[in-house]
Amino acid sequence: MxxxxxxxxxxxxxxxxxxxxxxxxxxxxxxxxxxxxxxxxxxxxxxxxxxxxxxxxxxxxxxxxxNVAAAGLRTGRSGLIGVLAPDIADPGFPPILSGVTETLGAEGYATIVVDVGTDCSREQEIVDRLIARGVDGLVLATVTLNDPVVGHCLAASIPVVLVNRTDAGRRLSAVVTDDEAGMRLAVEHLVGLGHIRIGHIAGPQNVSTGALRRAGFKAAAARAGLSAHSIMIEISRAYTREEGRLAALRLLDRKLAPTAIVAANDLLALGIYDALSERGLNCPADVSVVGHNDMPYVDMLSPPLTTVRIAQRKMGNQAARLLLDQIADPTAHRKRLVLEPSLIVRTSTVPPKR
Amino acid sequence: MxxxxxxxxxxxxxxxxxxxxxxxxxxxxxxxxxxxxxxxxxxxxxxxxxxxxxxxxxxxxxxxxxNVAAAGLRTGRSGLIGVLAPDIADPGFPPILSGVTETLGAEGYATIVVDVGTDCSREQEIVDRLIARGVDGLVLATVTLNDPVVGHCLAASIPVVLVNRTDAGRRLSAVVTDDEAGMRLAVEHLVGLGHIRIGHIAGPQNVSTGALRRAGFKAAAARAGLSAHSIMIEISRAYTREEGRLAALRLLDRKLAPTAIVAANDLLALGIYDALSERGLNCPADVSVVGHNDMPYVDMLSPPLTTVRIAQRKMGNQAARLLLDQIADPTAHRKRLVLEPSLIVRTSTVPPKR
DNA sequence: GAGTGTATTGCAATCGATTGCATAAAGGGT
DNA sequence: ACCCTTTATGCAATCGATTGCAATACACTC
Missing domain, CATH: 1.10.260 (434 Repressor (Amino-terminal Domain))
Structure with missing residues (x-):
């Protein structure tokens, strides 16, 4: 038996x-x-x-x-926030993330960070997975200008805040820097040094920072009295050192090469340095370079990089705060915070030769 | 009423x-x-x-x-993994994190990353909070040699894997690099170049990387025939650029300054660069410098840094795999994986002057 | 001492999914 | 025809906490 x-x-x-x-x-x-x-x-x-x-x-x-999960089941709040990052390994991002988690952590929220990579379809799926996990809100640092994920989030009516990048329709709350102002600072600095042939390496044009900084560059150049054919623009396909190198080479190989180049991003600026040494040119003697973001340790480059500083940590803090407000009152209207950039002048920029 | x-x-x-x-x-x-x-x-x-x-x-x-949370309540598995990071802003860490999330994400796990900062008491509390959240496992990149958190995790009998740093008692599974081998590579390289007065800037001695690399430095020096008084060691209080600068100054201000310095970490090496220019010395002409970790973009420093490369992403992958195994079979015995480092020779190291 | 509060505490439903067990229907063998 | 498997589905308990409502006890007023 x-x-x-x-x-x-x-x-x-x-x-x-x-x-x-x-x-x-x-x-x-x-x-x-x-x-x-x-x-x-x-x-x-x-x-x-x-x-x-x-x-x-x-x-x-x-x-x-x-048991937070059990309590959350009953109360409908998980205390979890999802964060989509474009690339954690990009040194420009961690400060933003720090800011976000700091503010959120103080209110008892934990954050799930997901590195999206390039794949756009994955983004949608990742958001769905996070929603399935019951996140109380989302911070997106990855949106493209016409990102389907925006409509998706709106449809799910879940609190969302965009950070660093914004959508074309401005349908969601966002914390960004004044991209056009940043480029104005860069261009005015170079023009002030005497440069009259200035190049720009733009970021991908389907993300707001790429498009806005390019527009800002053009506007600032015009405003400074530079004619349309004394500026030249190359568009990179991604914010990477390698793409920056390729775009810089295209710029340097033009008949009338620029005496200064403004990059839409510090990683692109690193690529410019690569391209310059590849062509046997010297920065700043032959070509001045301005970056954007002031990511950690660009002051240690050779030469130390002049760049547009943006308040990344603060950006993260404010994005988190906006999200908390939105969670507390979901009916609140979307908000847009724009932070002012500043120019950090180092030694990668000097007056043009003779 | x-x-x-x-x-x-x-x-x-x-x-x-x-x-x-x-x-x-x-x-x-x-x-x-x-x-x-x-x-x-x-x-x-x-x-x-x-x-x-x-x-x-x-x-x-x-x-x-x-609804993952609801399902988890019943099944007892949340699909959440907690990761404690020493400092997300340290460029050396993101690759590890990438590796961890990549492997874990493929198995359907989401990761909660928490930046611990320096505060040790906070660490305990953070672990408790994560456990309260029902995480299925923990990846700790923060442990000190005699960290009370180890006993704490053991008591909670929750799957844990240490990464990069290990505990003194070796009571938990871990994935680390061979710290001693790395220092041997560095020292042998310098001795091979002809250096006979070599300094070392050690990391904090209460973390395994700090203690082991220091021990490795001493052993390698002895093995290479260097007498005890031809090597000199300064201990930094944290893996930061500033602490590296301070320690480097102490080294440089000795009566008989070293002709080469091995840093326990690239951030410390950055500080050495700072100290060198502060004292009007040149690297590599006056002093050769070797770093450790080969964190992103140290090849762009001036001069490009010779450093010990460790396989960070792989470390992350393997830590995740170990954790998954441990979750699948909690009775499995703790394991220890040791990855071999390699030396990346750039131009911060040359033979000593005359 | 009846009436009316007020302060505490217990009861039980609920959140959303999972799973052991029971049941029902269909198929097979002799 | 009957019994025995298989196969497919429903039932209900369960995970751990929260919370509206009910119930009890105690105090106070007049």
Missing amino acids: VHKTGTGRTTKQAFSSRPTIKDVAAKCGVHPSTVSRALSPAMSHLVAPDVAKRIRAAAAALGYQV | VHKTGTGRTTKQAFSSRPTIKDVAAKCGVHPSTVSRALSPAMSHLVAPDVAKRIRAAAAALGYQV
Whole structure:
């Protein structure tokens, strides 16, 4: 007769499995709901002070921590925020991320960071997965100008804040820097040094920073009195050092090469340095270079890079705050914060030769 | 009398709230459990092929996605992994993180990355919070040699893998590089160039990389025939550029300054560059410098940095794999993977002057 | 001492999914 | 025809916490 009842199953939960609210309740001889109330700041006024104290003591003794996932199931809030990053390995991004997690962490939220890479279809899927995980909000640092993911998020009516990059329709809240102002600073600096043939290596034109900085470059050049044929623009396909190198080569190989180049991004500027040494040219003697972002350690390059500094950490902080506001009041209208950039002059820019 | 009852509460869930398994079940005229089975690869063989197809179609039509948190409550698995990072802004870390998330993401896990900063007490608390969130495992890149958090994790009997840094007792699985071998490569390279007075800027001695690299430096020097008083060591208090600068100054200000310095970390090497220019010295002419980690863009420094390359991404991949194995079989014994470093020779190292 | 509050606490439903067990229907063998 | 498998589906408990409502106890007023 095989009457062996399930073995090992009876262990129930002995082991070192985490204590639950029931364990605390049992230890105190009260109902779980009382424990829940005692431990919730918002509800603790409903339980007798001495009982509450006893419960808190028991909870501490047992090492009890509320199961956030279980609580979230009931309350509908997971305390999770999804962050989509274009490329974590880009040194320009971590400061933004720091800012986001700092502000969010202070409010008890944890962040799930996903490195999207280039693949745009993946982006949609990633957002869906995060929503399935029950995130309370999303921070997107990846959107392209006409990104389908924007409509997708709107349809899901989930709080979203864009950071660094914005969408064409401006349908979502965003924290960005003034891309046009940044380029104006760069161009005015170069014109002030005496440059009259200036090149620009633009970023991908389907992301706002690429398009806006290019427009800003053109506007600033015109404003500074440079004619249309004294500026030249090459568009890179990605914000990478290699793409920057390729675009810079195209610029340098023109009949009338520029005496200064403004990059839409520091990584592109690194590529310019590569291209220059490849062509046997010297920066800044032959060509001045201006970057954008002031990512960490560009002051250690040879030569130290003149670049447009943007307040990345602050950008992250403010994006997080905007998101928190939006979670607190989902009906609130979308907002747009624009941070002012500043120019950090180092030694990659000098007056043109003779 | 304030008898206003909660308004707006009755909304129930109309809105655009996500569909649940019940909605799918209703639409197909089957029981939720059937839907659950149809949608779970492991259980779908239990439901009739045509019904399963109908269910999948309905789920797709409704845009249904399983609520991972709810499922996790029942199954006890959250699909979440916690990662503790020493400092996200350190360019050396993102590649490790990429590796971890890549491997974990492929298996359906999402990662919560927390930047711990310096504060050690915070670390304990962060781990507790992550456990409360129900993470299925932890990747720690932050442990110190005698970190109380190790015992804490052991007590919680939660799968943990250490990465890059290890604990003194070797009580947890870990993926690290051969710190001693790396220093041997550096020292042998310098000795081969003819250096006979070599300095070392060690990292904090309470983390394994700091202690092991220092030990490795000493061993390699002895092995290469350098006497104890021809090597000199300064210990930095943190892996930062500023601490590197300070330690380098101490080294340079000794009566008999070294002709070459090996840093335990590239960030420290940056500080050496700073200190050198501060003292009016030139690298490599006056002092050769070797870094450690080969973090991104150190090839663009002036001069390009000779450094010990470690396979960060691979380290991340393997740590993730180890963690997955440990989750699959919690009784499995702890493992230790040691990756071999290699030396990348650039132009920051040359033979000593005359 | 009845009436009216007010302060505490318990009860039970609920969130969304999973899964062991029971049941029902269909197929097969003799 | 009957019994025994298989196969497919439904039922209901469960995971851990929260919260509206009900119930009890105690205090206070007149």
